[in-house]
Amino acid sequence: GIQVEQSPPDLILQEGANSTLRCNFSDSVNNLQWFHQNPWGQLINLFYIPSGTKQNGRLSATTVATERYSLLYISSSQTTDSGVYFCAVKGFYTGKLIFGQGTTLQVKP
Amino acid sequence: DSGVTQTPKHLITATGQRVTLRCSPRSGDLSVYWYQQSLDQGLQFLIQYYNGEERAKGNILERFSAQQFPDLHSELNLSSLELGDSALYFCASSSRAGATNEKLFFGSGTQLSVL
Numbered sequence: 189g190i191q192v193e194q195s196p197p198d199l200i201l202q203e204g205a206n207s208t209l210r211c212n213f214s215d216s217v218n219n220l221q222w223f224h225q226n227p228w229g230q231l232i233n234l235f236y237i238p239s240g241t242k243q244n245g246r247l248s249a250t251t252v253a254t255e256r257y258s259l260l261y262i263s264s265s266q267t268t269d270s271g272v273y274f275c276a277v278k279g280f281y282t283g284k285l286i287f288g289q290g291t292t293l294q295v296k297p
Numbered sequence: 298d299s300g301v302t303q304t305p306k307h308l309i310t311a312t313g314q315r316v317t318l319r320c321s322p323r324s325g326d327l328s329v330y331w332y333q334q335s336l337d338q339g340l341q342f343l344i345q346y347y348n349g350e351e352r353a354k355g356n357i358l359e360r361f362s363a364q365q366f367p368d369l370h371s372e373l374n375l376s377s378l379e380l381g382d383s384a385l386y387f388c389a390s391s392s393r394a395g396a397t398n399e400k401l402f403f404g405s406g407t408q409l410s411v412l
Contacts, residue, residue, distance in 0.1 A: 219399060221400065229405065
């Protein structure tokens with residue numbers, strides 16, 4: 189099956205800093221989503237982005253499908269950005285969304 | 298609020314017992330997914346239902362079963378519980394099962410602790 193690798197596994201930032209999270213996947217995908225799991229455990233859908241670039245406020249994401257990776261950019265980070273960021277993909281021959289292991293982000297005030 | 302409701306939020310039980318987790322999808326969503334999140338395995342897909350029928354199966358143990366009812370709510374039944382079943386169990390729903398642009402919306406999860 190498809191393998192999803194996220195890096196870095198852990199990230200500590202000072203408030204106001206920018207960061208880039210990466211997601212590599214081992215096969216072609218037709219669906220890629222980024223999720224944020226907040227400290228209370230809630231999983232929130234950030235982006236649906238199988239290709240191209242999208243922006244939502246301080247967050248943006250880019251997926252280069254031909255090179256099998258996606259990037260999540262967080263600018264001017266805030267303490268409320270803390271939590272775990274997951275990349276999840278679905279391949280052409282599977283109906284299930286496969287999650288990476290996540291990047292744990294801690295933003296310090 | 299995602300619109301997906303899971304109950305109970307927390308469940309503490311003993312080994313060997315059986316529990317039922319409940320999920321109500323977003324209004325209008327026909328598809329329900331169950332995921333298990335543990336520290337060592339991450340987020341693992343268990344099973345998917347679409348309009349009452351099983352659509353896909355993942356790493357679901359034989360001791361676990363699920364169903365989706367005519368009103369579209371779903372239940373995940375876990376039996377002969379073991380310590381290793383302690384995890385956060387998520388339900389997610391979507392309106393476009395199988396579509397390439399399908400987006401999943403997750404409930405807040407049920408934290409199961411097996412003692």
